[in-house]
Amino acid sequence: MVAKLNRGWCRRMASALVLLLGAGAGVVGAAPGVPDVSDGAVVEAFVDGAVKAQMRAHHSPSGVVAVMKDGELVFAKGYGYIDVERRISVDPATSLFRPGSISKLFTWVSVMQLVEQGRLDLDVDVNRYLETFQVADTWPGQPVTLRHILTHTAGFEDGALGFLIVHDQARILPLNESLAKYQPERVYAPGEQVAYSNWATALAGLIVANVSGENFNDYVQRHIFDVLGMTHSSFVEPLPPALDAHMAKSYTHRQGRYEELPYELVSNVGPAGAAAVSAGDMSLFARALLNGGAYRGQRILAPETLRQMLDEGFSHDPRVRGVGLGFIKYAYGPDGLDVFGHGGATGVFKSHFGLSRAENFMLFLSFSGPGAGAVRDNLLKAFYDEFFPRPSPAIEPPADFAERSGQYVGNYVTSRSAHSTFEALLRLVSGTSVEALPGNTLMIAGTPYVEVGDKLFREVDGVERVAFQAGEDGDISGYVLDGTQVMRFYRAPFWETRGFTTGLLAAAGLAAALVLLRLAYQWRRYRTLPAPARRAETASIALAVPTLLFLVFSALGLSAELHELLNAIPLTLKLAMVCAILAGLAALYHAWQSLAVWRDGLFEGTWPRLRHSLLSVVGLAMLWFYSYWNLLGFYYYD
Known part of the structure; x- marks a missing residue:
């Protein structure tokens, strides 16, 4: 660690010398010490x-x-x-x-x-x-x-x-x-x-x-x-x-x-x-x-x-x-x-x-x-x-930056992405987060930056720059990186963020797993339920099974190596899409059964009815997820 710090300190000093000694020469790489x-x-x-x-x-x-x-x-x-x-x-x-x-x-x-x-x-x-x-x-x-x-x-x-x-x-x-x-x-x-x-x-x-x-x-x-x-x-x-x-x-x-x-x-x-x-x-x-x-x-x-x-x-x-x-x-x-x-x-x-x-x-x-x-x-x-070292002189963050740092905070997604196929999901892994840090700096994609101009930032311990843009309403709409302007990062709505999506998928997986665990634990009771109550419980099973299979098949499909995914859509991803369609239909049926649970007073007590309704909410949220990310169908090239 000490050796690395010393090397970095020496390199910054060398960069400063390059700036001072090479400024008049006009030759980029001819400074002494390089x-x-x-x-x-x-x-x-x-x-x-x-x-x-x-x-x-x-x-x-x-x-x-x-x-x-x-x-x-x-x-x-x-x-x-x-x-x-x-x-x-x-x-x-x-x-x-x-x-x-x-x-x-x-x-x-x-x-x-x-x-x-x-x-x-x-x-x-x-x-x-x-x-x-x-x-x-x-x-x-x-x-x-x-x-x-x-x-x-x-x-x-x-x-x-x-x-x-x-x-x-x-x-x-x-x-x-x-x-x-x-x-x-x-x-x-x-x-x-x-x-x-x-x-x-x-x-x-x-x-x-x-x-x-x-x-x-x-x-x-x-x-x-x-x-x-x-x-x-x-x-x-x-x-x-x-x-x-x-x-x-x-x-x-x-x-x-x-x-x-x-x-x-x-x-x-x-x-x-x-x-x-x-x-x-x-x-x-x-x-x-x-x-x-x-x-x-x-x-x-x-x-x-x-x-x-x-x-x-x-x-x-x-x-x-x-x-x-x-x-x-x-x-x-x-x-x-x-x-x-x-x-x-x-x-x-x-x-x-x-x-x-x-x-x-x-x-x-x-x-x-x-x-x-x-x-x-x-x-x-x-x-x-x-x-070709590039000088990166230390910059003191503006003392008043904290007053406006909040306008930059959010999640950003690359413009280089799919919108009409299931590949749109890749936006979830290509996104970045921008956070305000103590000391009047911004954390952009895990790296601290300091403001050096109007909506312009430079890496605190480096030379990379980021420029933000504002929309017609004056709000920050996105940013571009110096030297990689073949894509732009635009501000994403919360439902396109990894945090929201991870939470939704985790909730769906947990709810589905609990349904099946409860079924295994209360199998005898399930078989003896009156027909209307058994239909409602069966609706929960019908929703849980394709939901879990969707998550499993998706994980298996996306774990393939890149060259395999570029060549062909894995069977596991195709099966995941089948499961998404089945789970979507099951979510609608489950919601219909939840109405019957409350209307007809099925189950004993409020909690079983509430549990059934909560599963409907999760199922309908996943139905939106499947639709939004082009999973209700086979939207891909193959």
Whole structure:
């Protein structure tokens, strides 16, 4: 503990020196005391220390890290094995990893290539470019445009479970058919709310195909990969045999052993995440993006187009970084580093691709396995803190903040969520809480923040910023995080909070369990009850059984690994929905029987009648729960 505190104190002092000594130089990473990111040996020593133990601890069988500075690949190294059984080591030049949503950057470049040619317009209705289906006219007079899609402000709900990443090639549809089949609801007016959308990105890829006359995968191959010499990259699924031999296999980890998983097939929304790439190839792509769109005389974009992609975009608050035309603007490093790029995740692989024009710098990393996310996130923060430290001077909280802290307190839910399918339930686990703390600070998602401006907060012991927004009535309506403005957290009603939902489900489970325990204890009495009273008791049993089964099947279904849930809806979740329908019908019948209990004076005494009525209340509350969260039916894609 002492060593960690000393290290943190030293790092803060070093950051302060960076601020003082580097302010006049105008060079982000050149201050004394900061490790040289252009020194491959220094970078290797740091990454080795940050990665190897983490990969072992989190069961990540393979990974790759590449660092480029001033056009030179100063460090590129593979970790672990692309084939665990055959002990084939990762080669950063040739081994392929799944970059997930980093694939979107190739889609955005493709769109902007056609914009340069005058074949696409960012500001017209995308339905102009669609041939076999149309985007629903949910908001008359407010069509979705490519600008909305590139900035994730088209307003679509999110969805993934059961269809986003599949394992069976027979489930792959032509892109136009899959997008028509899986078209999500438009839940926000376009241009008003960031809400990350894989479907919308895939739609942009379909538009590229329609306008160019080429299959999307072929278009990217011809106009980006071939142009830059990216010989170990492809959107094709499954991979061609020559590339498949270099692919890092997918694994999960069970009972102390790695078990191979099928190749993840993302083709149903391919332009959003189907790429497989090598670190070496990503460095070629980075060279072009950092060199005005060209590499070795081969151009993929004009310099002014790249500037447009970074300068234009969307932000809920200009004081925190938003999203460009496709590029995510990250909060890593000091002001002026201006990291842009994209992160990516499949069910197995977790990746990052970050660029800085100020430093002519690239960081690409990708890890696989069940703990890949932890390895990626730990390395990301540590790397940027080490080589591009950001000063975080202490700030004294405003003395009068307690007077207005209450306006921020509440529960907030991400705008990137489902609304018309049972996946809406995920809002319950993606939400955050905001609490007022002593000392005039706010606790946001477990981290203390201090007010530094009007509705603007900074992490007490760090540099992350949060900007709140107010609605037309002046009340706080939501907030955005600096560097992750592809989603917004909006203020949730109490019935969408984990606390309320946990309490409701616990009450339902306890009430149902007590009904069955009472039945077991008083079985003989139950059998001898008069017919009207026995019907009322039977109604309680009919409500308790499907309620308990709903809770059990839901817990079993949601305990599946992510890659399993993305591939298909488990049978247990489908059974849970059947139980929800049965429990809903039973709740209505039980309420009818409760009226009979009081009307006809069934049972002896007030307590048995009150107990019966309380169970009706719980049953009707659960009926509302099933309806609100789209569980009274089979609302999912599969």
